[in-house]
Amino acid sequence: MSLRTQLNEVLPEILPANPKEAIKGTELIRLVRMRLNGNYSDASLRYHFSIMSCDPGSSIAKVDKGQGYYRRTAPVPALSGAQELLSLTQGRLDDLSGDQSTVDQALMRVKKFRAIVHRWCEVNGRFPFVFREPFQQDAPMGNLWKFPELVMVDWEGAGEDDDESAILQLKKNLSLPPFRLHAARLRIFPSHHSFREDFFQALSASVWANGGELIYAAPIEDEALTEAYRKLNAAFGVGVTSFGLNPYAIDDLPRPAHILNAHPRETEALMERLEISRIAAAHSKPHIDWNALEAIRNDSSEVDALFSWLNESLVTGKRKPYETV
Known part of the structure; x- marks a missing residue:
């Protein structure tokens, strides 16, 4: 050997x-x-x-x-990686054929961007849950329209100085939803060729949640494209946000594992690199569509994992990051 x-x-x-x-x-x-x-x-x-x-x-x-x-952290699931490459090249995968270094660079950008979005959620009090199973190599292509890459959990009415258990108990007694779920699709580049597919894929993957988000790494500088997103948002409610990271800015970021495990000062420095631009805010529905959620439960065990994690927080009266459950 x-x-x-x-x-x-x-x-x-x-x-x-x-x-x-x-x-x-x-x-x-x-x-x-x-x-x-x-x-x-x-x-x-x-x-x-x-x-x-x-x-x-x-x-x-x-x-x-x-x-x-x-x-080294686990590689990007194959289906999700292919999906991001399709977005990156506006469907022209021939542009990358035969050039392994270009493919590796593109996938590294994807992983770095996912890591920076995950960290941004944590910094802003939005508890992230990452879907991985639906994007494994043998998963059906239809999962790209069923599942988000990320679910952002917003615990309603519980600030840093509040008694979490008291807030959650009050919500329970008043029959109010204790959290809202926003399902996010992540993309590297906005494009006139692919923006409708990006948007409606985000809409389809978030139909069961309180709201949907489409998050781009690169800035959206084209006024016509910005206006198109706002019109779609007005009609369908999916939020659109840019992190202001061009490809070279992404390449300059540390490796994904460093981003996810950064010290507070390092995290602060990373957040300063972002130029967050909210093109259109998500329209948040008051309730989850349980029928739509039930329709995808059998397609991934991670749906049950998501709600087992949320239930654990409700039972203990303490909001917890997913990894600690």
């Missing part, structure tokens, strides 16, 4: 997922050597760490502008 094959097997069990806990090269060599068959030099191991950390498909990643290695 080659050294690289062995490393692909042992590194995921050794490397931490959090870049803040990255293992330096010397220590990683010591830990890896205990698991390898064969006598390999330090130089050979360091060489393989370096080469593999540059491969988006390998499990090892190197800390940006620092020392140490950590476990």
Whole structure:
């Protein structure tokens, strides 16, 4: 068995997922050597760490502008990645054929943007839930119209200084909904060629929720396009927002794992890079469409996971990020 094959097997069990806990090269060599068959030099191991950390498909990643290695985050699900590439090229995938570096760059931009939206939600008190299962490689293409990439949970009437349990109990006693769910579709570039598909896909994927959001990374600078979005919003209610990140600004962001695990000061610096522009605000309905929700429950177990998480918060009287449940 080659050294690289062995490393692909042992590194995921050794490397931490959090870049803040990255293992330096010397220590990683010591830990890896205990698991390898064969006598390999330090130089050979360091060489393989370096080469593999540059491969988006390998499990090892190197800390940006620092020392140490950590476990690379899971790749973007294949269907969702293909969907974003279709949006990126306005359906002309031939533009990317035969150029793996361009595909890798496009997918990295997708992952960075998703991470920055996730962090932005957390900073602004909107609890994010990410759908992954409906976009796996063997999932039907129809799921692109059924599920959002992200659900943003807004707990109604509970500020930072409020007694959460008291607020939730009051809502329950008054039979008022304790939260609102806004289903979001994420896109990199707005375009005259694809804006209607983007918009109506966001509408279709959010029909069961209180509201829908279409969030772009890049700025929407074309006045005609802006006006078109506002007309669609007036008729159908899906909100449209830009984060003001052009492709080069996305490339300049740290890796997705760094964004998701950033310290408060680092997060503040990341948020300062954004130029949020609300093209049209979402029209929020007072109630969830339970019939529409029931129609997609059998298509993904994550629908039940979403509501199990929300119910846990209601039972404990404490709003919790999804990962801690």
